[in-house]
Amino acid sequence: MTPEGLARAARIVADSGLLVVSSGAGMSRESGIPTFRDAMEGLWANFDPQELATEEGFRANPRRVWSWYAWRRDRVMQARPNPGHFAVAELAGIVPELVVVTQNVDGLHAAAGSRDVVEVHGSIRRVRCLDRGHVFSGELPVYAECEEQDPPPCPVCGSPLRPDVVWFGEMLPVDAVERAWSLAGRCDTMLLIGTSGTVWPAAELPLVARRAGARIIEVNPHRSELTHTADVFLQGPAGEVLPALLA
Numbered sequence: 001m002t003p004e005g006l007a008r009a010a011r012i013v014a015d016s017g018l019l020v021v022s023s024g025a026g027m028s029r030e031s032g033i034p035t036f037r038d039a040m041e042g043l044w045a046n047f048d049p050q051e052l053a054t055e056e057g058f059r060a061n062p063r064r065v066w067s068w069y070a071w072r073r074d075r076v077m078q079a080r081p082n083p084g085h086f087a088v089a090e091l092a093g094i095v096p097e098l099v100v101v102t103q104n105v106d107g108l109h110a111a112a113g114s115r116d117v118v119e120v121h122g123s124i125r126r127v128r129c130l131d132r133g134h135v136f137s138g139e140l141p142v143y144a145e146c147e148e149q150d151p152p153p154c155p156v157c158g159s160p161l162r163p164d165v166v167w168f169g170e171m172l173p174v175d176a177v178e179r180a181w182s183l184a185g186r187c188d189t190m191l192l193i194g195t196s197g198t199v200w201p202a203a204e205l206p207l208v209a210r211r212a213g214a215r216i217i218e219v220n221p222h223r224s225e226l227t228h229t230a231d232v233f234l235q236g237p238a239g240e241v242l243p244a245l246l247a
């Protein structure tokens, strides 16, 4: 991250009417939540997404999927927002309009005080039933209570409960898609934070914004599949770069 790059990004942000913050797993890395593709400790390095993050995988082995998400939820509930999340929340007080569009299911943007957050891949803090989609949040069982246990039945219709997240091969929530794509199509600036740009259709968002004439600022310690769209690439961890952007 160069001082010139930071200064240029700060000017672009200051000139923005509508700023869309588009975040991925890297945003929560400094909160102790592993990313998906980190070579060593990334979730997908140790677990097969096809087996664990698909409806087929759930139907084939509901116990395994239910306890795996309980294990992840425990880590999310113990995690705290990092300085990057707080900087995003603070930015909302600086620009006229700011909306967060996140692929993350951890709810840490809201926990840091961001009030307008679009969760395009759902939330691990909610469950819903398989057949009818009755949604439940609040006190959910911890891993110790879920280990090798069948998912409990829906209190309304009796069908098994599953995490209220978007699995591979599943449609994204219609209202979230409509809002996220319309925002990307009319924003002045998109702040792209901690995403590898490998999962679709979320990876299309900066392309939509760019086609509509927006400036793209990427924050990532490594180049991603989307760095080619960026007007400014701020190379570094979100928890350090974003507070510096506010300084």
Ligand SMILES: CC(C)NC(=O)[C@H](Cc1c[nH]c2ccccc12)NC(=O)[C@H](CCCC/N=C(/NCCC(=O)O)S[C@H]1O[C@H](COP(=O)(O)OP(=O)(O)OC[C@H]2O[C@@H](n3cnc4c(N)ncnc43)[C@H](O)[C@@H]2O)[C@@H](O)[C@H]1O)NC(=O)OCc1ccccc1
Binding pocket: 023, 024, 025, 026, 027, 029, 030, 035, 036, 037, 038, 042, 053, 103, 104, 105, 121, 165, 166, 167, 168, 169, 170, 171, 172, 193, 194, 195, 196, 197, 198, 199, 200, 201, 202, 219, 220, 221, 222, 223, 224, 236, 237, 238, 239
């Ligand atoms: C793997 C990929 C090739 N496959 C897909 O994209 C598929 C298939 C597909 C669809 N269209 C395509 C087009 C081309 C190719 C494939 C497809 N997409 C789907 O299946 C989607 C659904 C995709 C959503 C899946 N659910 C998730 N999550 C919820 C669950 C759960 O969490 O368990 S995806 C999940 O993985 C993704 C991980 O990506 P990132 O967040 O970018 O994280 P990653 O680890 O990859 O990278 C981390 C980055 O952070 C950086 N970093 C590290 N530390 C820091 C740091 N400190 N600070 C800043 N950055 C940092 C790193 O350098 C790195 O760049 C996120 O989206 C996350 O939500 N559904 C669908 O298409 O439905 C169809 C449909 C249409 C009509 C009708 C019916 C069906």
